[in-house]
Amino acid sequence: MRPLPAWLPFEWIAATRFLREGRAQTLLIIVGVGVGVAVIVFMSALLTGLQSNIVKRTLSAQAHLVLLPPEEIARAQGAAHAALIQRQAQRLRSIDQWQAIRTRLENLPEIAAVSPVASGPAFAVRGDANKAITLYGILPEEYIQVIDLHNKIVAGELRTHAGEVVIGIELARELGASLGDKLRIKASSGATDTLTIVGLFDLGNKTANSRNVYVGLRSAQNLLDLIGGVSHIDLALRDMYGAEILAQRLAGETGLVADSWIKTNSQFFTALNSQRVSSNLIRFFIALSVAFGIASVLVVSVVQRAKEIGILRAMGASQGQILRTFLLQGGIVGLLGSFLGSLLAMGCLMVWRMLATNPDGTPMFMIEVPPALILVTAAGASLVGVLAALLPARRAAGLDPVVAIRG
Template sequence: MKSRWLPFEWIVALRFLREGRMQTLFIVAGIAIGVAVIVFMSALLNGLQSNFVRRVLTAQSQIQLLPPKEVARRLGAGSALEDAVVQAPLQRLKSIDQWQSVAAQVRAMPDVEVVAPTASGSALAIRGEASRAVSVNGIDPALYFLIVALPEKIVRGSTRLTPGDILIGTDLASDLGVGVGDKLRVSSASGGDQTLMVTGLFDLGSKPANQRTTFVALRTAQSLLGLVGGVSSLEVKVKDIYAADVIAQRITAATGVEADSWIATNAQFFTAVQAQKTSNTTIRFFVGLSVAFGIASVLVVSVVQKSREIGILRAMGISRGQVLRVFLLQGGLLGLLGSLGGAGMGLVALLLWQRYALNPDGTPLFPLAIEPGLFVASLLLATLTGLAAAFAPALRAAQLDPVVAIRG
């Protein structure tokens, strides 16, 4: 009864699909599998990429501002001087000039979220007769922890950092035989020497990093490293991590201070991320192409099978435009039905992945963000692909001569 209220093109399109049930079923199943592959692979690769980027950026800032390097220059002129070999001088630890004003200028930029000063340098951690070379990082916890998620890496103790505290890696703690609450003497080449209390142990996921990295309060590091009132770098967090390279160039142009983005310092990793994006796009393109050919082939066969019916309909007075719309509707409906089934299959596959693809400790391999936008995009893509694939068969059907079609 409801079909009486449907437009003529819809009635004919649905009837043609019902009459070729097996063809319709197979093409809908093929589309569903294609859409499920697109949904599953897109979510999987996006989750993998986000996990890699998160792991990289939990241990470093997105942009780092550094003082200019010292450069050796020739004095005078002459052939002897021109032939001389000029060696690069040793780089002394020094502060960014007028870093407070630079930090304020960078913080005022619309693309920047957080700017945190740090004072970093080498020192010696001593416990009794044992000693280890370490990297001392003086930070302002309130700002630095907004950039680097160090609290998530704490395995024992806390992130408390008063002027007399120090955070060290688990491997350094094991090497020196210290734990939370123990004292550790830290001595630097500049003559600074302090005894600090271990308030927390962290695990950065890398043994070399856990053996060398330490965190102290900013003022403590400035005193140890001879940078009284100064900082060795400014750590910057931006709104769009993939625009970090462009923002770093803007910062250098505006302040004159060297700015390195995480993209530049992790060039090989970023190249791998871009390659992963390209592979994801390639997979989606070829799956969509196979879906389009499947729909087109079925509709071409349908045009041949329904030639007599089309001729009769044309003789009864329906226009070429109506015939065209009948087959376009078939393509769109096939794409829509297949995409709905494929979205459901993809969702089930993602839920099963999260349920059964686990680390040895029972946690997920990496978090998967099931975004509604991905499913909506897949529905639109499959439906539009169906319409596009149906265009050539629909045009052929619309151009059939009624007399020739009826004679067969």
């Protein structure tokens, strides 16, 4: 037998020898740990990719947070009907001093981008065709920081100079329009303007593609009778999941109505949270089953090697050394299992990418495995191995040498 290097600690020598002597058990538990780690990594990457894809599609035409003018105060209808409150007819209103509010918002660390928008109902007219639309007046260089509109252009370009308009592919189909055609926009105020179609977009949402129409901010202000004003301010946040907390804070500080994407899509957000909780529960029970597997194997190892442990104790090995030997076994099993599991997870993800494709052959959605996920999972598996080995290790360290040798 080849002698081991003298610099190796006793615990490492004993732990690796015990693992080699029980090769079948060791291999079985390493494979078990590997399968558990593979399931955790694969499921985490799959759910993260799925959630990112769903959120991306849901928010393709929606800001993380929108600031709106406060609702007009209702008024009583005469002294005799003081208790009867009539809500004023809703009309387009501008945010007071919106330039100062925009400057203030841009200085907040939670906010990544700010975009003022003038929007309202209108009609798109071409020949005999007449379609109800939502007109958006934007500053493109600011708006694309909130809504990824420039990457959604499928024909032409995102340009909103005077006399130019960008429409969705569904609206273009319904009106029989294409690039370079003229389109007449008629607002509810009665103002009209004839614009040239310079771009077509596809937001991945049929409703948005048939209703949203983008023009320059000044053009929309003139059409909607919002001279110099904006109807709302769109915000992109650095942490989109903190939108509701920030919305409540901004509403209190500015007096404006703050609608977050979480509030607007409350059922969708609840579904995301439920999915996240169920995923965490599955991961917990997988880790628990891995821990019980490691613990059971090491308990059997302690019983099988009771005489060897007794001899080691009689030769001078301390309780601490025996304890660390079995803890090290648990850590080694967890680390090797996590390495095997990471390889299995990468293989499963490669197969998934080949099988889960759209009819045109493109991936159904992107799945990425960040290195941090593998490192955290490997560290977690090693920690689970050490914790699972704690009870068998204490039992081994507590064996009386004489009793153990006698069997």
